[in-house]
Amino acid sequence: MFLLLCGVLCFCALGCGQPDDGKRYICRAIPISGDASCPVTLLPDLNTGGQEEELRNTVMQLRETIVQQKDTISKQQSTINELTTKLSLCASATNDRKYGNKGASWGKDKQNTMGDVPTDPNDSIDSLGKTMQGLKERLENLEQQQVRANISGASFPSELRDLLQRRLGELEKQLLKKVSNLEEEKSLLSNATAAYRLKTESTLNALVERINELEKGGGDFKSPEQFKLSLPQRTNYLFGRITKSLPEMYAFTLCMWIKASAGPGIGTPFSYGVPGQANEIVLIEWGNNPIELLINDKVAQLPLEVRDGKWHHICISWTTRDGQWDAYQDGVKLGTGDNLAAWHPIKPGGVIILGQEQDVVGGRFDAGQAFVGELSQVNIWDRVLKQMEIQSMANCSTYLPGNVISWLPSNVEVFGRGAFKRPLELCQERLNNF
Numbered sequence: 001m002f003l004l005l006c007g008v009l010c011f012c013a014l015g016c017g018q019p020d021d022g023k024r025y026i027c028r029a030i031p032i033s034g035d036a037s038c039p040v041t042l043l044p045d046l047n048t049g050g051q052e053e054e055l056r057n058t059v060m061q062l063r064e065t066i067v068q069q070k071d072t073i074s075k076q077q078s079t080i081n082e083l084t085t086k087l088s089l090c091a092s093a094t095n096d097r098k099y100g101n102k103g104a105s106w107g108k109d110k111q112n113t114m115g116d117v118p119t120d121p122n123d124s125i126d127s128l129g130k131t132m133q134g135l136k137e138r139l140e141n142l143e144q145q146q147v148r149a150n151i152s153g154a155s156f157p158s159e160l161r162d163l164l165q166r167r168l169g170e171l172e173k174q175l176l177k178k179v180s181n182l183e184e185e186k187s188l189l190s191n192a193t194a195a196y197r198l199k200t201e202s203t204l205n206a207l208v209e210r211i212n213e214l215e216k217g218g219g220d221f222k223s224p225e226q227f228k229l230s231l232p233q234r235t236n237y238l239f240g241r242i243t244k245s246l247p248e249m250y251a252f253t254l255c256m257w258i259k260a261s262a263g264p265g266i267g268t269p270f271s272y273g274v275p276g277q278a279n280e281i282v283l284i285e286w287g288n289n290p291i292e293l294l295i296n297d298k299v300a301q302l303p304l305e306v307r308d309g310k311w312h313h314i315c316i317s318w319t320t321r322d323g324q325w326d327a328y329q330d331g332v333k334l335g336t337g338d339n340l341a342a343w344h345p346i347k348p349g350g351v352i353i354l355g356q357e358q359d360v361v362g363g364r365f366d367a368g369q370a371f372v373g374e375l376s377q378v379n380i381w382d383r384v385l386k387q388m389e390i391q392s393m394a395n396c397s398t399y400l401p402g403n404v405i406s407w408l409p410s411n412v413e414v415f416g417r418g419a420f421k422r423p424l425e426l427c428q429e430r431l432n433n434f
Contacts, residue, residue, distance in 0.1 A: 274350035331394030
């Protein structure tokens with residue numbers, strides 16, 4: 001029986017045999033009444049312990065690499081934040097400089113980073129230069145970190161390096177633009193200062209000249225403006241000339257007291273010619289035609305009547321906008337019109353002649369167009385006077401000297417034997433002649 005049991009066990013062992021795959025199997029005895037399916041138990045691999053040690057070392061290396069990568073990313077994020085802050089400061093400084101507001105300060109020694117931007121352009125340029133130098137040093141440090149990372153086997157993200165390069169490029173462009181803006185502002189400031197100085201000097205010179213004129217003009221007349229120009233004959237050699245010229249004007253008002261001799265036409269009491277246009281401003285009446293106002297050789301007929309041998313106060317205003325004009329006689333508006341040399345500016349640098357019409361600038365007079373009579377208080381303003389102002393001069397309530405041309409003895413030169421300046425009748429006496 002014992003031999004039979006041994007034979008069964010051997011047969012079972014041979015029957016459960018497996019191909020030689022490098023693994024070991026164990027056969028064990030089972031009861032006769034037990035399961036004869038030949039259970040198999042796989043023994044543990046003898047190399048399992050070595051593999052676990054190798055896996056453990058790999059995990060530790062990966063953990064160290066992750067820690068290193070985390071530290072690197074943290075440093076890079078800090079650098080990005082600093083660059084972003086610098087870029088924001090550049091943008092805020094540019095905007096504040098543009099709108100004249102206060103902005104952030106880039107001074108290294110200032111704890112308050114919201115102070116004033118340096119007002120001196122050179123300080124701003126030096127500050128931006130130091131900032132750019134600091135950014136370049138940080139970029140070089142990052143590049144060195146990349147080299148060390150490559151040597152140690154850790155990877156340095158190329159995207160971050162490209163981002164830093166772009167940010168640095170943008171900051172360099174902003175620096176160049178700000179330097180250019182500062183230079184332009186410096187130039188404009190210098191020009192504005194020079195223009196203001198010239199304007200101040202011009203005003204002072206005009207004031208001194210006005211004082212000198214007042215001092216010189218009070219000798220022969222009761223007041224500087226109380227004189228008249230007499231042109232008693234119709235010739236081509238009697239006339240008066242204003243020593244000053246006109247500036248460029250887009251509007252004007254011309255006023256005068258006029259006493260014309262009776263006859264066919266009063267002639268030309270006023271003419272202003274410039275190079276290239278002898279009829280820039282002309283007031284003329286010839287023959288039986290009405291008085292005409294010429295501007296840039298364009299003509300408008302005025303409803304004025306002054307050839308009765310009496311004193312009359314006349315004013316003519318004009319503006320380049322739509323060529324609007326108004327005509328006053330003795331303080332009353334008698335006519336208005338438009339489209340007279342519209343949008344044409346009065347040209348500067350010409351010659352003003354009283355009593356003659358200019359065919360060329362300053363000369364070639366025609367005796368048939370000469371004025372015969374007396375003129376006084378010929379004043380010119382570079383604006384359109386209000387009707388109340390004109391009425392106050394016409395009724396002798398006040399006297400307003402022109403801000404461009406004022407009636408002073410030193411401003412009027414007389415030419416031709418028989419033409420002269422003499423004292424003017426009182427304003428009230430002139431009114432009694434109306």
